[in-house]
Amino acid sequence: xxxxxxxxxxxxxxxxxxxxxxxxxxxxxxxxxxxxxxxxxxxxxxxxxxxxxxxxxxxxxxxxxxxxxxxxxxxxxxxxxxxxxxxxxxxxxxxxxxxxxxxxxxxxxxxxxxxxxxxxxxxxxxxxxxxxxxxxxxxxxxxxxxxxxxxxxxxxxxxxxxxxxxxxxxxxxxxxxxxxxxxxxxxxxxxxxxxxxxxxxxxxxxxxxxxxxxxxxxxxxxxxxxxxxxxxxxxxxx
Amino acid sequence: xxxxxxxxxxxxxxxxxxxxxxxxxxxxxxxxxxxxxxxxxxxxxxxxxxxxxxxxxxxxxxxxxxxxxxxxxxxxxxxxxxxxxxxxxxxxxxxxxxxxxxxxxxxxxxxxxxxxxxxxxxxxxxxxxxxxxxxxxxxxxxxxxxxxxxxxxxxxxxxxxxxxxxxxxxxxxxxxxxxxxxxxxxxxxxxxxxxxxxxxxxxxxxxxxxxxxxxxxxxxxxxxxxxxxxxxxxxxxxxxxxxxxxxxxxxxxxxxxxxxxxxxxxxxxxxxxxxxxxxxxxxxxxxxxxxxxxxxxxxxxxxxxxxxxxxxxxxxxxxxxxxxxxxxxxxxxxxxxxxxxxxxxxxxxxxxxxxxxxxxxxxxxxxxxxxxxxxxxxxxxxxxxxxxxxxxxxxxxxxxxxxxxxxxxxxxxxxxxxxxxxxxxxxxxxxxxxxxxxxxxxxxxxxxxxxxxxxxxxxxxxxxxxxxxxxxxxxxxxxxxxxxxxxxxxxxxxxxxxxxxxxxxxxxxxxxxxxxxxxxxxxxxxxxxxxxxxxxxxxxxxxxxxxxxxxxxxxxxxxxxxxxxxxxxxxxxxxxxxxxx
Ligand SMILES: Cc1cc2nc3c(=O)[nH]c(=O)nc-3n(C[C@H](O)[C@H](O)[C@H](O)COP(=O)(O)OP(=O)(O)OC[C@H]3O[C@@H](n4cnc5c(N)ncnc54)[C@H](O)[C@@H]3O)c2cc1C
Ligand code: FES
Numbered sequence: 001x002x003x004x005x006x007x008x009x010x011x012x013x014x015x016x017x018x019x020x021x022x023x024x025x026x027x028x029x030x031x032x033x034x035x036x037x038x039x040x041x042x043x044x045x046x047x048x049x050x051x052x053x054x055x056x057x058x059x060x061x062x063x064x065x066x067x068x069x070x071x072x073x074x075x076x077x078x079x080x081x082x083x084x085x086x087x088x089x090x091x092x093x094x095x096x097x098x099x100x101x102x103x104x105x106x107x108x109x110x111x112x113x114x115x116x117x118x119x120x121x122x123x124x125x126x127x128x129x130x131x132x133x134x135x136x137x138x139x140x141x142x143x144x145x146x147x148x149x150x151x152x153x154x155x156x157x158x159x160x161x162x163x164x165x166x167x168x169x170x171x172x173x174x175x176x177x178x179x180x181x182x183x184x185x186x187x188x189x190x191x192x193x194x195x196x197x198x199x200x201x202x203x204x205x206x207x208x209x210x211x212x213x214x215x216x217x218x219x220x221x222x223x224x225x226x227x228x229x230x231x232x233x234x235x236x237x238x
Numbered sequence: 239x240x241x242x243x244x245x246x247x248x249x250x251x252x253x254x255x256x257x258x259x260x261x262x263x264x265x266x267x268x269x270x271x272x273x274x275x276x277x278x279x280x281x282x283x284x285x286x287x288x289x290x291x292x293x294x295x296x297x298x299x300x301x302x303x304x305x306x307x308x309x310x311x312x313x314x315x316x317x318x319x320x321x322x323x324x325x326x327x328x329x330x331x332x333x334x335x336x337x338x339x340x341x342x343x344x345x346x347x348x349x350x351x352x353x354x355x356x357x358x359x360x361x362x363x364x365x366x367x368x369x370x371x372x373x374x375x376x377x378x379x380x381x382x383x384x385x386x387x388x389x390x391x392x393x394x395x396x397x398x399x400x401x402x403x404x405x406x407x408x409x410x411x412x413x414x415x416x417x418x419x420x421x422x423x424x425x426x427x428x429x430x431x432x433x434x435x436x437x438x439x440x441x442x443x444x445x446x447x448x449x450x451x452x453x454x455x456x457x458x459x460x461x462x463x464x465x466x467x468x469x470x471x472x473x474x475x476x477x478x479x480x481x482x483x484x485x486x487x488x489x490x491x492x493x494x495x496x497x498x499x500x501x502x503x504x505x506x507x508x509x510x511x512x513x514x515x516x517x518x519x520x521x522x523x524x525x526x527x528x529x530x531x532x533x534x535x536x537x538x539x540x541x542x543x544x545x546x547x548x549x550x551x552x553x554x555x556x557x558x559x560x561x562x563x564x565x566x567x568x569x570x571x572x573x574x575x576x577x578x579x580x581x582x583x584x585x586x587x588x589x590x591x592x593x594x595x596x597x598x599x600x601x602x603x604x605x606x607x608x609x610x611x612x613x614x615x616x617x618x619x620x621x622x623x624x625x626x627x628x629x630x631x632x633x634x635x636x637x638x639x640x641x642x643x644x645x646x647x648x649x650x651x652x653x654x655x656x657x658x659x660x661x662x663x664x665x666x667x668x669x670x671x672x673x674x675x676x677x678x679x680x681x682x683x684x685x686x687x688x689x690x691x692x693x694x695x696x697x698x699x700x701x702x703x704x705x706x707x708x709x710x711x712x713x714x715x716x717x718x719x720x721x722x723x724x725x726x727x728x729x730x731x732x733x734x735x736x737x738x739x740x741x742x743x744x745x746x747x748x749x750x751x752x753x754x755x756x757x758x759x760x761x762x763x764x765x766x767x768x769x770x771x772x773x774x775x776x777x778x779x780x781x782x783x784x785x786x787x788x789x790x791x792x793x794x795x796x797x798x799x800x801x802x803x804x805x806x807x808x809x810x811x812x813x814x815x816x817x818x819x
Binding site for chain 2: 013014015016032034043044045047048049051052053054055056057058059060061062063077079102103106109113117120121122123129132133134135136137138139142145146149150152153182185187188
């Protein structure tokens with residue numbers, strides 16, 4: 001059941017353009033197509049210069065976070081009919097805010113990954129592990145940090161967070177989520193170090209609890225709740 | 239730009255990261271990847287990683303080894319299968335110590351579940367061997383290994399696309415790569431190179447593989463004179479989402495999910511009375527093919543069957559299969575709590591690839607002659623541990639077991655060997671390749687667009703080199719591939735830029751897919767038997783007299799296969815028998 005879908009895409013080519021501008025494309029698509037499929041149709045058969053990142057095409061690799069009708073979404077997790085594209089509504093697509101645009105929908109993710117690295121995103125345990133068996137962990141303890149293990153580092157949360165746009169020194173929700181994943185892991189002993197890092201400057205207290213991040217997360221991680229739990233841990237720690 | 243490292247690892251999926259972790263601290267190592275490491279396709283793996291831990295019931299590595307050999311329809315090299323099954327246990331424990339959040343048993347041990355083809359006591363019945371983190375096991379492995387890479391300070395070159403492998407005086411001396419952001423060409427001079435670039439599922443239309451799975455490492459090695467092994471052994475996973483191919487893990491069936499045809503019949507029972515829905519993948523895919531062929535498929539075109547998990551209850555689904563049931567909701571608007579999910583087989587995994595020995599060293603011929611300094615691991619490699627058909631959960635084990643062994647062997651090599659110089663004109667081939675694709679942005683005689691060629695490639699592979707093949711389909715595909723290669727010589731790009739030119743990248747990737755497809759099709763055509771994933775309706779029997787051997791395909795300079803050779807299978811403990819489940 002092919003239908004006509006119109007995309008209005010913010011374009012910017014560093015080698016040609018002084019500033020970004022919109023271009024509109026109308027192509028055939030199925031209501032069940034992903035927005036990523038439609039972008040591919042444009043790129044493969046209409047305008048090869050359209051540039052975006054993508055890989056897995058089903059919401060697990062975190063490559064294609066972008067603004068779709070003003071909200072950060074993975075292009076591979078939104079279907080044409082989810083945004084009314086099959087009923088003639090124009091779909092507006094822009095790069096995420098809060099990041100430098102490299103080309104069209106591709107933004108510079110390096111600062112984002114630097115912030116992720118800053119919170120020591122790896123298990124810290126100063127005791128020797130058992131020689132030939134796993135460290136035990138109860139099902140209850142495993143459950144506590146389950147949700148924050150789902151993060152795919154797409155940046156949709158950080159890119160929807162006004163304090164993140166405003167403050168280059170704010171690590172942002174994605175880094176906090178990953179700190180949470182370790183701080184609440186019963187096998188980890190680096191909680192205090194990480195809370196210290198997160199407490200520097202305004203740290204986690206920059207968060208204004210406006211829930212943009214939670215709404216943006218394609219993995220349904222309760223981001224704001226995780227931030228709250230970290231704040232509580234910090235106050236308790238002081 | 240020129241760089242010098244003791245070793246470079248190409249690829250940052252599970253296998254590349256595991257290899258890099260062995261080298262870091264002991265040698266100067268760079269990890270080059272066309273994607274950010276966390277975007278690698280290992281992150282999409284769902285169901286599990288197996289090892290005979292025996293945490294929930296009795297299990298032994300010998301049983302695991304046997305299942306791997308039998309599952310591979312005896313094309314598996316048994317020395318490799320033994321290493322896999324033994325080392326798996328240590329690697330799982332090692333990753334748990336790194337922080338991998340496995341699901342737990344009530345006592346707090348790593349939990350284990352059933353998976354296709356994994357049995358107790360040499361085939362008596364299913365065994366719980368797959369360790370898992372819900373249905374995002376690959377995601378957790380990729381995250382954990384990447385995090386260790388951060389901790390150990392591995393040097394990553396992210397979004398660098400490797401173009402060529404450099405060989406001088408019979409030794410591997412480095413690679414060239416295109417920096418995607420700037421369009422600059424880089425040369426990495428190295429004593430050792432490890433390929434860990436993943437599979438080539440994008441050669442088919444319906445696939446579980448990411449857009450980035452285009453067989454680059456295989457093609458780059460192949461063009462440099464290294465043969466590709468057993469490329470015809472390509473796995474179709476039984477349960478891809480209808481039409482789009484997104485995978486629904488075998489874990490769904492491991493947890494008790496059932497396949498039903500249009501009449502509601504549990505058809506696997508009829509074909510595999512013991513293991514039923516948990517028979518190996520090549521078989522279940524053929525059962526589905528048969529059901530559809532005989533008119534018992536569902537839907538208006540009678541071209542799919544159903545995967546049911548509704549009887550497992552909401553709690554089990556939410557705890558153990560949350561992601562895959564979400565895929566059904568998101569992409570098909572189907573509610574797995576209540577109804578069957580339409581599925582069809584999906585192109586999934588390359589058993590074949592760059593041939594290596596059990597230490598990850600790349601070999602050049604049927605005598606297993608090593609190419610010094612060159613290593614491969616993961617889906618890009620062929621050890622061969624998966625033979626003609628990989629068992630579920632055995633790939634993730636393969637990545638970490640052989641990624642580690644390749645890394646360790648490379649450490650040894652860079653310590654024991656001096657530098658070999660780069661060949662003269664080491665950037666020439668890369669510049670020619672780039673020159674060829676770039677020229678397509680101004681040459682008006684070049685009229686083909688990569689999108690059309692890719693679509694034709696994927697459709698034709700889907701029709702001709704699929705679950706069931708024969709002389710006619712394979713000969714047709716050889717003709718088709720020759721046509722596509724000719725058209726590829728005339729591709730035209732619209733993006734004339736140098737920075738972040740993804741149109742150029744996609745054109746390069748398409749070239750790699752063509753190389754892989756040619757080797758796979760030619761191998762399938764000449765293998766006149768049915769074994770594992772290679773099922774030919776004109777040669778329905780396995781032929782151990784003539785084909786208990788690995789195919790080695792060598793490339794002709796102008797493209798296409800120059801020559802096929804055959805390498806004997808290593809048999810140690812288990813004599814080939816008929817495969818029944
Ligand atoms: C949906 C799905 C589910 C799966 N589930 C399971 C499971 O439950 N259990 C199991 O055992 N197996 C599973 N598999 C199989 C397994 O996940 C893969 O075979 C495995 O992850 C491949 O890992 P890899 O390290 O070889 O490559 P990948 O993870 O694919 O990584 C390839 C790397 O190479 C890099 N690369 C590629 N080309 C270039 C180039 N030209 N230049 C530079 N870098 C390059 C990429 O950037 C990437 O970092 C699944 C596969 C899929 C598709
Ligand atoms: S392409 Fe991987 S998340 Fe969308």
